[in-house]
Amino acid sequence: MALKLYFHPLASFCHKVLIALYENALPFDPVIVDLGNETSREAFRQVWPPLKFPVLVDEARQATVAESATVIDYLDSFATPERPLIPHDPDLAWQARMWDRLFDDMLQMPMQKVVLDALRPADSRDPFGVEQAKTDIRTAFAFMEERWSQAGWAIGPDFTLADCSAAPALFYADTICPLGEDFPRLKAYFKRLKQRPSVARVMREAQPYFPMFPLNPKPSI
Ligand SMILES: N[C@@H](CCC(=O)N[C@@H](CS)C(=O)NCC(=O)O)C(=O)O
Known part of the structure; x- marks a missing residue:
């Protein structure tokens, strides 16, 4: 292939x-x-x-x-992977797909709004929309924190599509709106994600490009 x-x-x-x-x-x-x-x-x-x-x-x-x-x-x-990322069990499959959508829609989309606004000319910015997007990110953190278990991955013991989505969504959302101490379960999950070798490698490979991020603070590993 x-x-x-x-x-x-x-x-x-x-x-x-x-x-x-x-x-x-x-x-x-x-x-x-x-x-x-x-x-x-x-x-x-x-x-x-x-x-x-x-x-x-x-x-x-x-x-x-x-x-x-x-x-x-x-x-x-x-590609016949050894560990498929969408579970064969239909009840786990819909959960993996749902959390993939939630991470994209509730974190990635508002995060993109904040980042893209910073790339606009100064006189075309949308401060109201940016504040709304940051509120949406914190609302998403609170929603996710309530549903999060103490251990494991997004939908259970196996790493799935949902975790592939969660890693970059949390990485950049945390750069813009730090998780701080208000979301301890989500923060612990994010820490586990960053330690996963596949995620750590992606972050390491992105690191030389962090100076291109148009906001301060820059992302950091
Ligand atoms: N829903 C798409 C979103 C893809 C997307 O927005 N990609 C961004 C990069 S993260 C992009 O292509 N940006 C370039 C542009 O919009 O000009 C997906 O899941 O792949």
């Missing part, structure tokens, strides 16, 4: 897929996309005109797969 991943090492949705690939030691050719570089941007546009990453290209099956959760689903189906 010849897999090519178009991604950027700083991009949170790309982290989800990198974690999935590293979890199962799946071989792939990494292609770093620099949207600020015209050549790189145009080359990526030929592959995926919407210009959103991650995108996985499976040359053997002539498949171009976008959307981070769909890429992980695809890898589970076609």
Whole structure:
């Protein structure tokens, strides 16, 4: 299976897929996309005109797969990983998918709003929207804290798609709105995530790009 991943090492949705690939030691050719570089941007546009990453290209099956959760689903189906990230048990599968959506919608989306606002020209910023997004992140933390168990992974003893989503969502949300001492169960889970070798590797590989993060404080491991 010849897999090519178009991604950027700083991009949170790309982290989800990198974690999935590293979890199962799946071989792939990494292609770093620099949207600020015209050549790189145009080359990526030929592959995926919407210009959103991650995108996985499976040359053997002539498949171009976008959307981070769909890429992980695809890898589970076609790359025959030793440890599938979407459980076979249907009752665990819906929970993994639900928590994947919740981490994306409740943490990644408001986090993106805050980050993208910082990249706008000074006279086009949206301070009200940014404050609302930060409130949404804290509301999500409180909601998750209530539902969190003391140990294990997002939906039980096995590491799943939900944990691939949780890691970058918590990593960047915590940079913008520190978890502090108010969310001890979530904080302990985040600590376990950062110690997971696949997650630690993704963070390590992102580290050289942290200075590009448009807000202060910068992310740190
Ligand atoms: N729902 C998509 C979101 C993808 C996405 O927003 N990716 C960001 C990087 S984290 C991106 O491509 N940003 C470039 C841009 O919007 O110009 C997924 O899960 O893959």
